[in-house]
Amino acid sequence: MRQEHQTEAEARIRAAMRQLLTGPVPDGLKCDVKSLCTLARVPRPTFYRTYPHLKAEFDRQRTATQEAGRQPDQRLAQIERLKAEVATLRERLSRKDTELDALKEFQTTALSRLAAQHEEIVMLRRDSFPASSSPQLRPVE
Structure with missing residues (x-):
């Protein structure tokens, strides 16, 4: 038995x-x-x-x-697939964050250049047209 x-x-x-x-x-x-x-x-x-x-x-x-x-075990296969997908997405997110930081830096630089150019234009207008001989121009805003 x-x-x-x-x-x-x-x-x-x-x-x-x-x-x-x-x-x-x-x-x-x-x-x-x-x-x-x-x-x-x-x-x-x-x-x-x-x-x-x-x-x-x-x-x-x-x-x-x-x-x-x-x-x-299909769940383990799915876990492995999802881990690989998460790693890919994290890498992609990291690249996007780096790109975003570069764009923010570019925006800051561009705005400061525009402000400097605006100041230069205002100064050149003031210098090229004496107050008594030219019509009054208002500054560009």
């Missing part, structure tokens, strides 16, 4: 391994040993003590799957 129970538990573990490694991973679970035990309905201490060969096989298959570029 004990051998039959072990064989049945091993079959459940292998089925759970296939499900976790091929996806989709059920809600609330991950592609890890804890979820494997939960899905196979085998206590973790029993799994570690009685089925270390299955743990090693699961770890090996999970690593091979990840190295092949496949992610059985």
Whole structure:
């Protein structure tokens, strides 16, 4: 009876391994040993003590799957994709901030140049038209 129970538990573990490694991973679970035990309905201490060969096989298959570029857990794949997107957006934001700082500096420089040119025009008008010989010109605002 004990051998039959072990064989049945091993079959459940292998089925759970296939499900976790091929996806989709059920809600609330991950592609890890804890979820494997939960899905196979085998206590973790029993799994570690009685089925270390299955743990090693699961770890090996999970690593091979990840190295092949496949992610059985779609949430983890989505997290990786979103992390890459966030990094791209942060870089873009940094470039925009730098560009904005340069534009603000340009605006400040342009305004000070315009003010200096305005003052020069007012001074040249004053110098070129003596007050008694020219019509009164009002300053440009």
